[in-house]
Amino acid sequence: MNASLWCACLAVLSVMVTGETVVNDCQLVGEVEKKTSAVEKDLLARLAPLKHKRFETKVLEGSDTYTYTFVVCGRVTNTSNDGLVQTKAGSKDIAVIGRINETHIxxxxxxxxxxxxxxxxxxxHCGSEPRKAMVMISCNKNTLAENFMIITEERNKSTECFYLFEMDSSVACPTEVPxxxxxxxxxIxxxxxxAVYIIGGFLYxxxxxxxxxxxxFPNISFWQxxxxxxxxxxxxxxxxxxxxRSSDTAYRGVGDDQLGEEPEERDDHLLPM
Structure with a gap:
């Protein structure tokens, strides 16, 4: 049995043991019962450019380093619906922070x-309730997606604890109406x-x-x-x-230099013969 077939068998076995239906896309809470809203579906459609993109961030807590891996509407591993997981440096344990089959937006x-x-x-902590990951995607027109980081982990309550992350993306920006x-x-x-003046005047x-x-052409004499x-x-x-000046050109006298040499008149024909 080759490695790929062996991994597929392990994935199927894991699903059978846990009783979990593996999905590879965001499944809204209440979607199975058909109780989701059109608004949530539209918001998921806006995330389409980010689907299945993977982001990571690291944080140092004391002497331990934790890595958080986030996939937008996709699985981090191939054996569960884990959309955001936490791993500890030097350890093989993986803590699933949130699953894509229980998505709210x-x-x-x-x-x-x-x-x-x-x-x-x-x-x-938190009455042993399931963990929850909240990712705040803020508008940034200059990038498709970047700056994924963890902001805080709220676990000092008895219920409703959460991990809060943030990232920048242009998909969160409002649609601009030209x-x-x-x-x-x-x-205009x-x-x-x-145009009305020229065409109407021409026809008239x-x-x-x-x-x-x-x-x-309308009013041709005026425009000329x-x-x-x-x-x-x-x-x-x-x-x-x-x-x-006009006075100079109208009354300017004729100078001597403008007088040409007159031809010599001969009066020989007046003498008696």
């Missing part, structure tokens, strides 16, 4: 709280008015007045005069050389 404006219930029972700025709206309105000039050629005024204004503002 809720959200706020910019966060999603994913809870795995049904973990291994405490030995002496909207136009005031300037964009004004530009202006463009629409110009062509079919109402019977104009042809350039005369079909307006263009001339704009050109004169630009010439006045932008010209670098001083313009000659």
């Amino acid at each position: 809720l959200n706020g404006t910019d966060w999603i709280l994913l809870t795995y219930k049904g973990g291994d029972k405490y030995d002496t 909207h136009l700025s005031v300037g964009s709206v004004l530009l 309105v202006f463009a629409v008015l110009v 000039q062509r079919f109402g007045v019977g104009a042809k050629g350039m005369e079909q 005069e307006f263009g001339n005024l704009v050109a004169d204004g630009c010439d006045l503002v932008c010209r670098s050389r001083p313009r000659p």
